[in-house]
Amino acid sequence: MDAHGLWAKVKATTEPRTKARLIFAMSIRSILLVSFAVVFIGGLSAVFGPDNSGLAVAGFCILLGIKHVPYGYRATDSVIALAFVLAAMVCGGLAAQAWPPVPCLMVNFLLITVILILVADEPLMGNAGLYVFGYLFVSQTPVNGEALASRCVLALLLWLACSAVLLHKHHGKFQNVRLHDMLAAFSVSSAKGLWQIRLSAGVAMALLIGELAGLPRGVWVGYACMSVLLPFGEAGTSLPMRALQRIGGVVVGSLLYAGFSLVVPAGSRILFGPIAGICMGFSSKYMVNNALNCFGALLLAESVYGVSGSVTLRIYDNMIGVLFAVCCTVLFSLLERHASSDEAPATNRTKPSTNI
Template sequence: MTFYQELQLNQAGSKNLIRHAESRREKLRHTLIYLLKIVITLAFCMAFVIAFSTVFGGENSIVGVVVLLCVMVFRNADLGIRTSHGAVSLILIFGILAFGPKLANASGLFGEFLVHVLCIFGLTFLGCHNVVMSNQSTLVLGYLLLYGYDVTGRAYLMRLAGIGAGAVLTVLVYCRNHRNQVYKRDFRSLLQEFDPASTRTRWQLTVTLGVASVLLLAGALRLPRAMWTGIAAMSVMVPFDTDLKKRVKGRIPGNIAGGLLFLIIYSFFPETVYSCIGIIGGIGVGLSVSYGWQAVFNSLGAMSIAVGILGLPGAVFFRMLNNAIGAVYGLVFEKLFHRSVARLSAG
């Protein structure tokens, strides 16, 4: 395996190479390449988001994060249909990201619920036909981040420009990397294969109604950072049941551990370290293979932003609470929804 090929491996692939190295020298080489890959990735991500914020405004740095996620995901993941038709789907997806979160924030509690239902279903329908790719982790996450970091006035106009630029960049990368893919399915196949009795469509409806309803619950309870409940529910409601319980077991303890780590950093380290918490979290995610450890380090960046709004105790408490609510709700909703559908089908 060449140096470049090894840089393309994910965490599990790199750690597998390290684990099965035949000599100390080989193990050291694989370890150094793995660490270099994390540094390169983190540096690129930071440079991309900073450049995006410089062009489209600091209020829209979250758009840079969403665009970066889309580019990095869709350079490898396809949509399961012809490449040209997949490009059309991506344009429609970015249209939802541009206007859906804003419309949801401008609506009342139940109006917001309806917007969430339409937008989240649109994202899963257009982008998650190939469920193995787990594209909901990017698309629904992006929608919830834009919903949670809403802007108005000129900042929103710049947000539209940033999302438009992101759409062009993502489509270009997608078409270039998947131009040789051969699929019989096209855009019409998405409509033709929509079937509430199928596992795929049932999962799409589960994610849609589960995330939308937990956001409704969070709104009714007036929980701050309500998007955290939606992200937690989305992350555990995966297409395969065996993974769902593992994610719930990993996410709740992971966020508790992340909260405690965040408190330790704020209590025992100088203030100069605080601005590096997001970077520490990014490095930790890069080194993590298990979902539980990823949850630990993902929570650091989220709390470092929220602490300026909710204060230290509030950021930690609501990060833990909202994630616990979202994860448990996602598990319970998935079970109840599938039982209801099964009864209706049997009846």
């Protein structure tokens, strides 16, 4: 169970010993997850190089998610789809390194769209954010030479590991649904299809904005845009609140990082990441999670931009990403309404009565 489920059980019980047991379980769960992350990501980064730590992080997220959330079609076909997803992450990095911004826009849009079609059949399960995050993390840290060869080997290793978990956990499910059925079912006129296109187009455009504006850590613009565009269905109605929570979490988390950096020696700040990760194990709030995420992001950026520069950049990039996500949502809403109004007369002509 995640923090949402455990807190719901804590609130539902009136027995003190049961509350204590659930909170203890939440603590153990959080500590074990962070410990596994340190071993998994640290070990792979040591073997395949620090330049490939992004792919190790993406693989860690996929490994944890895929045990709970299948893709919605036959497991053997899902293994093929997973191979494409990991290959897309690697190829996105090649495009980012070799191609101009506008062609990269098209590559990012196409690859993210296909990834969403392959893995996000049920958007409410959260797969979309996990895989788009992984794509951004890997593609926006391109490598070449020996590091690229190591990245390909690591991608193969992660595919084997995640495929083994996928087959073990979901073998026998969705036997009558094949990969080609999922691809054929995609439609830009459906609510899910429109959401997938909006998300992929918004994230790709956000990356382009960061690139054209010459923003350091422009990928933060993409993360912020993705985070705001993720909600699907009824959850999407709270867009203004989600945008405010994203900005609020980033501002609070960045300022807290700056404050702690004044009293914590530079050599001890490496602990910020694990401590924030453990704290996230207790959080079920979107804004709180955003604040805690700042510690890991700023810890990586501090060595390049310093504390004050990293904090300023974090807030600035996120404000741009959130503002663009809001504008993107408004634009897509207008286009959807315009398309619906254009189709309405034709629909009325062909179906004059709904009671037939």
